[in-house]
Amino acid sequence: xxxxxxxxxxxxxxxxxxxxxxxxxxxxxxxxxxxxxxxxxxxxxxxxxxxxxxxxxxxxxxxxxxxxxxxxxxxxxxxxxxxxxxxxxxxxxxxxxxxxxxxxxxxxxxxxxxxxxxxxxxxxxxxxxxxxxxxxxxxxxxxxxxxxxxxxxxxxxxxxxxxxxxxxxxxxxxxxxxxxxxxxxxxxxxxxxxxxxxxxxxxxxxxxxxxxxxxxxxxxxxxxxxxxxxxxxxxxxxxxxxxxxxxxxxxxxxxxxxxxxxxxxxxxxxxxxxxxxxxxxxxxxxxxxxxxxxxxxxxxxxxxxxxxxxx
Amino acid sequence: xxxxxxxxxxxxxxxxxxxxxxxxxxxxxxxxxxxxxxxxxxxxxxxxxxxxxxxxxxxxxxxxxxxxxxxxxxxxxxxxxxxxxxxxxxxxxxxxxxxxxxxxxxxxxxxxxxxxxxxxxxxxxxxxxxxxxxxxxxxxxxxxxxxxxxxxxxxxxxxxxxxxxxxxxxxxxxxxxxxxxxxxxxxxxxxxxxxxxxxxxxxxxxxxxxxxxxxxxxxxxxxxxxxxxxxxxxxxxxxxxxxxxxxxxxxxxxxxxxxxxx
Numbered sequence: 001x002x003x004x005x006x007x008x009x010x011x012x013x014x015x016x017x018x019x020x021x022x023x024x025x026x027x028x029x030x031x032x033x034x035x036x037x038x039x040x041x042x043x044x045x046x047x048x049x050x051x052x053x054x055x056x057x058x059x060x061x062x063x064x065x066x067x068x069x070x071x072x073x074x075x076x077x078x079x080x081x082x083x084x085x086x087x088x089x090x091x092x093x094x095x096x097x098x099x100x101x102x103x104x105x106x107x108x109x110x111x112x113x114x115x116x117x118x119x120x121x122x123x124x125x126x127x128x129x130x131x132x133x134x135x136x137x138x139x140x141x142x143x144x145x146x147x148x149x150x151x152x153x154x155x156x157x158x159x160x161x162x163x164x165x166x167x168x169x170x171x172x173x174x175x176x177x178x179x180x181x182x183x184x185x186x187x188x189x190x191x192x193x194x195x196x197x198x199x200x201x202x203x204x205x206x207x208x209x210x211x212x213x214x215x216x217x218x219x220x221x222x223x224x225x226x227x228x229x230x231x232x233x234x235x236x237x238x239x240x241x242x243x244x245x246x247x248x249x250x251x252x253x254x255x256x257x258x259x260x261x262x263x264x265x266x267x268x269x270x271x272x273x274x275x276x277x278x279x280x281x282x283x284x285x286x287x288x289x290x291x292x293x294x295x296x297x298x299x300x301x302x303x304x305x306x307x308x309x310x311x
Numbered sequence: 312x313x314x315x316x317x318x319x320x321x322x323x324x325x326x327x328x329x330x331x332x333x334x335x336x337x338x339x340x341x342x343x344x345x346x347x348x349x350x351x352x353x354x355x356x357x358x359x360x361x362x363x364x365x366x367x368x369x370x371x372x373x374x375x376x377x378x379x380x381x382x383x384x385x386x387x388x389x390x391x392x393x394x395x396x397x398x399x400x401x402x403x404x405x406x407x408x409x410x411x412x413x414x415x416x417x418x419x420x421x422x423x424x425x426x427x428x429x430x431x432x433x434x435x436x437x438x439x440x441x442x443x444x445x446x447x448x449x450x451x452x453x454x455x456x457x458x459x460x461x462x463x464x465x466x467x468x469x470x471x472x473x474x475x476x477x478x479x480x481x482x483x484x485x486x487x488x489x490x491x492x493x494x495x496x497x498x499x500x501x502x503x504x505x506x507x508x509x510x511x512x513x514x515x516x517x518x519x520x521x522x523x524x525x526x527x528x529x530x531x532x533x534x535x536x537x538x539x540x541x542x543x544x545x546x547x548x549x550x551x552x553x554x555x556x557x558x559x560x561x562x563x564x565x566x567x568x569x570x571x572x573x
């Protein structure tokens with residue numbers, strides 16, 4: 001076996017770039033999973049949707065920024081569909097997400113016309129690409145561009161969730177009952193949160209398609225697990241250092257980069273890459289179990305002080 | 312002010328668990344009425360308050376506030392008129408948000424929420440003064456997450472939230488029942504003070520008959536989804552717990568242990 005340290009270091013810029021691209025996606029997952037307190041499975045379809053829209057727009061001569069903006073808008077629409085399934089039609093949110101995800105499979109096929117579409121870096125003016133990792137001026141270096149994009153999103157979300165509207169979305173996820181009692185239309189805020197989340201995921205898909213030079217129908221498979229892994233790893237690594245909202249979003253981004261570095265390390269160790277998805281799923285499962293186990297097996301019983309929840 | 316006209320509500324209609332919870336409620340509150348509500352378990356007290364708040368649609372009848380029909384208005388739009396404190400201290404506040412943020416959410420009840428700052432510096436100063444007024448030391452913990460507070464503190468904050476923007480109607484649903492006796496008494500005193508200072512029209516459910524007599528200017532007793540006794544003014548002040556128990560027995564209701572001992 002060839003375990004050359006040089007190989008590992010050569011692969012690192014690629015991992016960091018991928019981690020930063022997926023960070024945008026993971027931040028989207030954070031919005032639903034942690035702020036709205038729902039697990040939105042739409043994202044597996046939305047990532048591919050963003051890639052498909054971006055690639056097809058660029059093939060048809062659109063500017064890269066316009067193509068990415070359209071991908072974001074397509075993501076908003078996907079979130080709207082899941083949101084309406086859930087709030088207007090009363091479908092449980094997990095099922096609503098699965099329904100949208102399934103329909104997006106057809107939508108993505110129709111957008112691309114076939115199951116994959118290439119985007120040649122030599123023929124199109126791409127924003128990010130695995131060819132732009134080295135020997136580029138900083139303002140064209142993919143890692144720098146991705147880092148700036150992540151920072152801009154974090155800043156924008158930090159601002160938004162401090163506004164009246166943003167606070168009402170947070171209140172909805174924290175306690176829907178209280179939110180309604182304070183005059184918040186929780187159906188609206190839930191839909192809004194789902195839309196924002198899916199917009200970010202589609203934007204991430206647009207970046208990913210450019211980076212790898214193609215979009216394909218299965219690029220979003222298991223995306224939710226990678227997003228959750230990033231959220232959980234970020235919290236495990238950094239939550240003790242701060243509770244500021246912007247810092248929490250930064251932790252998610254850091255978690256995503258950490259995930260791809262670990263992945264790269266596994267590949268470098270020649271672990272069978274067929275197993276990687278299963279390993280990711282197991283890692284997420286264990287981390288999700290930790291708070292449950294803590295509560296169940298490692299808590300000393302204390303006398304409950306007046307909390308009749310079920311009365 | 313508040314009018315309920317022949318309001319009916321059945322839960323689980325058509326199933327083995329069918330329960331007629333409200334069986335033709337007629338009630339008219341005057342402006343400034345502080346009305347206590349008593350009755351056994353399952354008498355329909357909470358159901359009546361939830362019908363007014365709009366937790367679900369009623370089967371029949373009309374509900375009016377200031378002459379305006381709100382029967383078909385969704386819960387979040389009725390909130391413009393109504394302040395609520397729940398029995399469960401967890402229910403009235405957002406645990407993962409700060410005390411100041413919770414108050415700011417309540418201050419915007421009934422207003423459009425846009426892209427202005429969620430909690431301004433100016434209103435933080437107001438909240439500091441209001442919290443200091445509670446005498447619980449919360450003014451020093453403005454940005455603490457509400458989840459870190461005790462049940463009594465949370466109920467006090469919820470009470471402040473319900474009345475921060477003066478509501479047309481205040482609904483208190485056994486809001487001291489989950490607290491220890493000392494804290495319960497404190498929160499009840501606070502409620503009474505806020506209601507009287509602001510002249511709020513109030514419906515307060517309680518299991519404690521002495522409290523029901525002591526507070527407010529009016530008392531109603533419920534049994535099996537109906538109002539079976541409605542008394543106000545001097546007549547109400549002259550009531551004794553024994554009178555209420557006699558009423559209970561007359562109606563065929565069994566005064567349960569909790570009422571006897573409280």
